[in-house]
Amino acid sequence: AQKITQTQPGMFVQEKEAVTLDCTYDTSDQSYGLFWYKQPSSGEMIFLIYQGSYDEQNATEGRYSLNFQKARKSANLVISASQLGDSAMYFCAMREFTSGTYKYIFGTGTRLKVLA
Amino acid sequence: GAGVSQTPSNKVTEKGKYVELRCDPISGHTALYWYRQSLGQGPEFLIYFQGTGAADDSGLPNDRFFAVRPEGSVSTLKIQRTERGDSAVYLCASSPSGAATYEQYFGPGTRLTVT
Numbered sequence: 001a002q003k004i005t006q007t008q009p010g011m012f013v014q015e016k017e018a019v020t021l022d023c024t025y026d027t028s029d030q031s032y033g034l035f036w037y038k039q040p041s042s043g044e045m046i047f048l049i050y051q052g053s054y055d056e057q058n059a060t061e062g063r064y065s066l067n068f069q070k071a072r073k074s075a076n077l078v079i080s081a082s083q084l085g086d087s088a089m090y091f092c093a094m095r096e097f098t099s100g101t102y103k104y105i106f107g108t109g110t111r112l113k114v115l116a
Numbered sequence: 117g118a119g120v121s122q123t124p125s126n127k128v129t130e131k132g133k134y135v136e137l138r139c140d141p142i143s144g145h146t147a148l149y150w151y152r153q154s155l156g157q158g159p160e161f162l163i164y165f166q167g168t169g170a171a172d173d174s175g176l177p178n179d180r181f182f183a184v185r186p187e188g189s190v191s192t193l194k195i196q197r198t199e200r201g202d203s204a205v206y207l208c209a210s211s212p213s214g215a216a217t218y219e220q221y222f223g224p225g226t227r228l229t230v231t
Contacts, residue, residue: 037222043205044222045220052218099172100171104220106159
């Protein structure tokens with residue numbers, strides 16, 4: 001079974017609009033972390049936002065917010081006021097502690113295109 | 117300060133050859149991860165170092181893949197008898213600690229093409 005599922009292979013959004021990128025996860029651990037990364041065409045992975053499983057409030061970082069619904073095991077990324085530079089691949093990831101080490105598991109990504 | 121660097125940025129090799137990919141983490145970062153990213157996929161975990169030792173190598177696909185980090189800083193990913201299926205971008209990431217700090221800092225990757 002997929003540990004991280006991103007069901008939207010591609011998304012379009014109009015500049016200055018908000019967009020939500022979906023992510024669901026599967027884990028039996030009580031303690032875990034959820035991340036979103038941006039990967040522009042240059043290839044570098046850029047950390048955007050982090051949510052710990054015990055954090056009661058949704059994480060926010062500037063125009064990025066993480067809509068964390070623990071019971072549904074979802075961690076959707078919301079980008080407000082989209083900009084042309086937001087066009088990129090976006091990856092959801094989970095950090096688990098398994099077999100004595102931390103391991104990061106990534107989804108297959110969503111390609112976001114911001115339209116002028 | 118300097119980020120994570122990886123060399124070479126691109127590597128083309130013939131099937132059956134041996135290759136080495138290098139990762140220079142951020143100075144002082146004790147945790148180092150290698151990932152493989154195939155076209156259209158997310159990064160796939162290969163191996164994790166905490167200091168000099170490989171704390172988790174469960175992601176290495178087979179015994180043709182090996183990685184070292186002899187002095188706890190630079191790491192080299194070694195692939196023997198390369199196959200066309202090994203073609204991918206190999207990403208390296210480091211963090212100050214495997215536990216307390218969650219953020220990973222990624223390098224630009226090495227694009228490996230096996231012909």
